[in-house]
Amino acid sequence: MAAEAEEDARRVEAARRRASRRHSDSYGTHDYRSRDVRNLRRRQHQSERVAAKLRERAEDPEELRILVEGAREAAWSDVERNIDRTLRIEAARPDLEPDYDKLREARMQSLRLVDLPRLAAHRRRNAEGASGEQDEPVATDAPARAAGVDLSELE
Incomplete structure (x- = not known):
């Protein structure tokens, strides 16, 4: 995730550099111009801070353990909901279903x-x-x- 944040920062930096040379109106959401440079710089710095914080947290064994346990609990919760939903659909019982x-x-x-x-x-x-x-099936009255x-x- 830190690598993704760093890559995002590099992508935003490249967009910021291109935007600084463009002074016309933009044609779409990601067609940045000179007036977008300040916001792009802010996004770049934010991505860099996110990457640094993620790397810092990844080096702390206790923080990493908490992250893994949280992810494991979230995954099991998803599995539980999916199993429950499947059972409610596939194992519908007349005595439990009013309609x-x-x-x-x-x-x-x-x-x-x-x-x-x-x-x-x-x-x-x-x-x-x-x-x-592999021939066409023969039509019958059967x-x-x-x-x-x-x-x-x-x-």
Whole structure:
């Protein structure tokens, strides 16, 4: 992070030098001109101070330990939230979800119209690829099937 702050300071310094030679109106947010030099100098010094402070803190073992522990706690907190969110979505239980009955029909329709046809197409592509058949499928009047299930029976 200190190296990034130092690189930022160098980038801002180069922009400041270019801006000091430009006296016309700017064309955009990062098109700096001579009137921006003071602000760019301030940003450069701020980046240099941030880099110095980060290097100073990185050399202190206690400070480094606190930083690592804080990062570890934040990461585990993110993992915990993601697991909790996933479980709430994937492990929905009818007794815990008040709108379960209302939304069941929509979920079943989505399963019939989206998921099962997608699964059937995927299995068909895999079967065709495995047997070497790459021709267009032949249209039949037979009902669509997925995993050995007649999809029309689900309606």
